[in-house]
Amino acid sequence: MSEPLLTVQHLTKTFGRGRSETTAVSEVSFTLAAGGSLGIVGESGSGKTTTARMIIGLERPSGGRIAFRGHDRTQPARSTKQFRERGRDIQIVFQDPYTSLDRRQRAGDCLAEILGVHFKLGRDETKRRVGELGELVGLDDRQLNAFPRALSGGQRQRVAIARALATEPEILILDEAVSALDVSIQAQILNLLSDIREKRGVSYLFISHDLAVIRQVTDDTIVMRRGSVVEQGTTADLLDNPRESYTRLLRDSVPREGWDPSTITARL
Amino acid sequence: MTVAVSVVAAAAAADDRLLAREARKLRRSGSLGVSGWIAIGALVVLGLVALLAPLIVPTDPNAVSLSDAYLPASGSHPLGTDASGRDLLSRLIMGSQTALVGPLLVVVASTILGTALALCAVWFGGWFDQAVVRVVDAIFAFPGLLLAILATALFGSGLTAAVAALSIAYIPYIARIVRSAALSERSLPYVAALRVQGVRGFVIATRHILPNVSGLIVANGTLSFGFVLMDLAGLSFIGLGVQPPTADWGAMVGEGMSGVLQQQPLEALSASLLIVITVASVNILGDRLTERSEAHS
Numbered sequence: 001m002s003e004p005l006l007t008v009q010h011l012t013k014t015f016g017r018g019r020s021e022t023t024a025v026s027e028v029s030f031t032l033a034a035g036g037s038l039g040i041v042g043e044s045g046s047g048k049t050t051t052a053r054m055i056i057g058l059e060r061p062s063g064g065r066i067a068f069r070g071h072d073r074t075q076p077a078r079s080t081k082q083f084r085e086r087g088r089d090i091q092i093v094f095q096d097p098y099t100s101l102d103r104r105q106r107a108g109d110c111l112a113e114i115l116g117v118h119f120k121l122g123r124d125e126t127k128r129r130v131g132e133l134g135e136l137v138g139l140d141d142r143q144l145n146a147f148p149r150a151l152s153g154g155q156r157q158r159v160a161i162a163r164a165l166a167t168e169p170e171i172l173i174l175d176e177a178v179s180a181l182d183v184s185i186q187a188q189i190l191n192l193l194s195d196i197r198e199k200r201g202v203s204y205l206f207i208s209h210d211l212a213v214i215r216q217v218t219d220d221t222i223v224m225r226r227g228s229v230v231e232q233g234t235t236a237d238l239l240d241n242p243r244e245s246y247t248r249l250l251r252d253s254v255p256r257e258g259w260d261p262s263t264i265t266a267r268l
Numbered sequence: 269m270t271v272a273v274s275v276v277a278a279a280a281a282a283d284d285r286l287l288a289r290e291a292r293k294l295r296r297s298g299s300l301g302v303s304g305w306i307a308i309g310a311l312v313v314l315g316l317v318a319l320l321a322p323l324i325v326p327t328d329p330n331a332v333s334l335s336d337a338y339l340p341a342s343g344s345h346p347l348g349t350d351a352s353g354r355d356l357l358s359r360l361i362m363g364s365q366t367a368l369v370g371p372l373l374v375v376v377a378s379t380i381l382g383t384a385l386a387l388c389a390v391w392f393g394g395w396f397d398q399a400v401v402r403v404v405d406a407i408f409a410f411p412g413l414l415l416a417i418l419a420t421a422l423f424g425s426g427l428t429a430a431v432a433a434l435s436i437a438y439i440p441y442i443a444r445i446v447r448s449a450a451l452s453e454r455s456l457p458y459v460a461a462l463r464v465q466g467v468r469g470f471v472i473a474t475r476h477i478l479p480n481v482s483g484l485i486v487a488n489g490t491l492s493f494g495f496v497l498m499d500l501a502g503l504s505f506i507g508l509g510v511q512p513p514t515a516d517w518g519a520m521v522g523e524g525m526s527g528v529l530q531q532q533p534l535e536a537l538s539a540s541l542l543i544v545i546t547v548a549s550v551n552i553l554g555d556r557l558t559e560r561s562e563a564h565s
Binding site for chain 2: 057080085086100101102117118167
């Protein structure tokens, strides 16, 4: 097997000191293969988002190691230049499409700004690339010319995905990227992500609390609870034959016909 | 000055009562409303008068003629004359220049300095942010007028020292508002996204955070304008600001005091009235702008 794209070893994050110290992430290890798609699933507060923020470099790990293609990136970038270099390896799409875009910037300008930071392009070339990115995520010229307030949640999330892809990263972290969207829009975005993965060969680190979503877009999954990995394996196997009681609990918590929430509460 | 103060208080109370309902309605729509546009109209007229003052004064505002003291209104003196026989209307028109230019300079200087300081504090954070907060609090502890009086005592009476002192004294107002708004702006995910894309901090602060707090900055600058105008007029009233014989509304209220005792209240009253109209207009406009920037955010 070839060298993994992303290696995370014994990643740990504690907040606070002394008595108020809490461990958000504890000894989390996993690898992400080139072209792969890894899901991280768990309830709120299980440390999924903190893990993502450490990998992207917005949070400083208390322990452990993060490496991209063997290059260490455990500590957050120290300079704009370093952020820029690392930005071409890994990018992130956040949960809330309403606050993850600058409300005073047109969608197309947002993409053009990122392209301008990373590539030396003329005005026509920039315009062409913005159009290409728009096409990739299914936004037309009119939508690219609009301010975020004129776009729907799904369209905004498409802009955020295009912005993340503008640097041509090899890994895209999707931190609950479809959780704020309603179900039909969710399906559209998930299909879009599958298409992009096929076209661009980008790997996904897909963070969600939603098992149906995880099943649709990931190959492998790790289950986190209270900061630790409780189970990991291929997504289909893990969701069909969960070995851990917590994974079973998560699976059974999905509402369905004849579902009784009190049986879940009793097992918590 | 007491006349001016009581009229300002009465106008403010009337403003609150009459405009409360309109304000509630506008808060939702985010438009400026009738009162906002009336205020803009009044300020545009005042601004034009100040700009064209030397061209439109009927007579020389500084021409003393002691034999013509306290002339009643007539064809050659539409509002009569003051204690030194100077044409009142001409002095009111010329006075609009110092009345508007002083506050404008203070608002522009304090807004630029305060905004820059706040954005730096928010961007660099840590000890620098704390240092800025402490310094701003320290300046905040001094009343602006007191600082201005101190400055005129040190550097001599006149508009320059007062404007410089008030420019510093008004930094805290804008710096605090911009800091808290920029701080909440900075915590939004789009700023994190820009950072991990490798966009420079200076660009994030000036091209993304600043435009998003600009509505607040303009609204606050407008409100400050009224306060500074009162401060400068007060300073001229006690003789530390604009020096005679230059025409100035604040100084005219002071000079007109003796006239009030001699049954000639027109000079003090007319100058007070213009101060009230100007301050009320900028305050109403400032309120409407604040509501609008809140409605848009």
